[in-house]
Amino acid sequence: MSKSKRTGARGPARDVVLGLERLLVGYGEPVCAPVTVDVARGEALCLVGANGAGKSTVLRAVAGLLEPLDGTVRLHGEPVDERSVRFRREVACVFDEDAWFAELSVAEHLELVARGHGVRDVVDVVDAELESQRLTDAADQLPTSLSSGQKRRLLLAAALVRPRSVLLLDEPEQRLDPTGREALADRLLAERDAGTALVLATHDVVLLRRLATRAVVIDDGGDGGEGRAGGTCRVVDADEAARIVSDPVR
Numbered sequence: 001m002s003k004s005k006r007t008g009a010r011g012p013a014r015d016v017v018l019g020l021e022r023l024l025v026g027y028g029e030p031v032c033a034p035v036t037v038d039v040a041r042g043e044a045l046c047l048v049g050a051n052g053a054g055k056s057t058v059l060r061a062v063a064g065l066l067e068p069l070d071g072t073v074r075l076h077g078e079p080v081d082e083r084s085v086r087f088r089r090e091v092a093c094v095f096d097e098d099a100w101f102a103e104l105s106v107a108e109h110l111e112l113v114a115r116g117h118g119v120r121d122v123v124d125v126v127d128a129e130l131e132s133q134r135l136t137d138a139a140d141q142l143p144t145s146l147s148s149g150q151k152r153r154l155l156l157a158a159a160l161v162r163p164r165s166v167l168l169l170d171e172p173e174q175r176l177d178p179t180g181r182e183a184l185a186d187r188l189l190a191e192r193d194a195g196t197a198l199v200l201a202t203h204d205v206v207l208l209r210r211l212a213t214r215a216v217v218i219d220d221g222g223d224g225g226e227g228r229a230g231g232t233c234r235v236v237d238a239d240e241a242a243r244i245v246s247d248p249v250r
Contacts, residue, residue, distance in 0.1 A: 014040035017166055017197040018062065022071035022232070025054065025061045032058065033219045034071055035233045041165070044188070044198040044211045048241045049218035055201035056095075056170050058218060062199060063093050063168050075166070089117070092164035094155050094172055100143045106130070106154055107139040110161050117162035125161060132187065133157045134180070148175045160187070167191060169200040173207055185210050208242045215241030 019038040024030050032054030039045045047055040060066040062073050064082030073080040081087055100109050110126045119125055130136045133153040138146060143154055152175045159167060172188075173181050185207050192198055192211060202208060208215065219233050236244070 014038075014043075016040045017076060018199065019074040019077070020062065020071070021074075023058065023061060023068055023073055024070040025057045025066060026069050027057075030069060033233045035216055035218070036071075037214070037216055037235055039197045039199055041195045041197055042192060043213045044192045044200070046208055046212040046215040046238075046241055047199070047201040047218055048203075048208070048215050048245055053218045055218045059168055059170050059199065059201050060095070063091065063095075089163070090165040092159040092162060092167050094159045094167075094169045096170055096174065098143070098151070100154060100158065102142065102144055105140050105142060106135055106146070109143065109154070110157055113158050114161045119162060129157045129161045132160075132183070134183075149177060149180060152176055153180065156184070156187075160191075165196060167196050167198045167200075169198070169202075171201050171203065173202060173204040181206070203245055205242045205245050208238055208245060212238035212241060214238070217241070217244060 016038045017040060020035050022034040022036055024034045025032065032049075035058055037045065047058060049055055057066065061068050062080070064073070064080045064087060075087060075090070078086075082091075101112065104112065107126060107130065110129060111122050114122045114125055127136075130139055133156060135150060135153055135157065138150055143151060146154065152172075156172060159169075167188075169188075172184060176184060181204065188198060188200075188207070188211050192213075198211070200207075200211075215236050215238060217234050217236055
């Protein structure tokens with residue numbers, strides 16, 4: 001079977017960056033059905049499903065932070081290894097955890113991240129990101145002094161201040177006000193259109209409709225009669241994903 005038929009692509013060949021093949025994740029036992037999908041440059045794949053269905057667990061396996069129970073995750077055709085130089089150079093992640101240096105100011109933390117990834121004109125890049133994330137006035141503060149929304153924007157800034165070809169985000173809209181959510185949608189849309197491959201777990205309907213090229217409905221296997229390892233999480237378009245998120249009882 002050709003790649004175009006296997007992936008459902010049409011037209012010119014897609015530049016596939018990430019490939020998930022029968023990916024089964026969990027902690028000792030599966031938390032959801034296996035996931036088979038790939039993501040090309042300039043595509044945004046959204047993971048949707050009920051709370052606790054396994055979206056974050058799938059995302060952590062894609063990020064190389066969790067060993068799969070079965071199946072594979074590949075970056076440019078090679079098994080994912082978050083310790084490898086290529087992975088660290090290309091993949092930026094935003095998870096719901098305090099991934100910053102508590103003793104550094106907001107600006108110092110971003111400068112360290114940027115310098116560590118070989119960014120030129122570090123001060124200018126960081127200043128621009130601080131402005132984009134509405135953190136300029138907090139540049140000299142310690143991360144622990146920030147509001148929950150500011151902390152979320154700092155995590156986003158740390159991912160966006162460095163080079164990346166893949167962006168993995170776990171519910172990036174969480175704790176953002178309406179202005180912040182709109183700015184996030186604009187920024188991620190620009191990332192997608194610039195060729196970044198995005199994978200994000202989200203409950204935000206507006207983000208889904210504006211950003212997603214496709215979505216995966218993460219199925220916890222609770223009503224399929226085959227157990228969590230049975231079947232496969234289904235791939236749907238953005239409109240269907242938005243309907244599911246808007247009306248999760250189905």
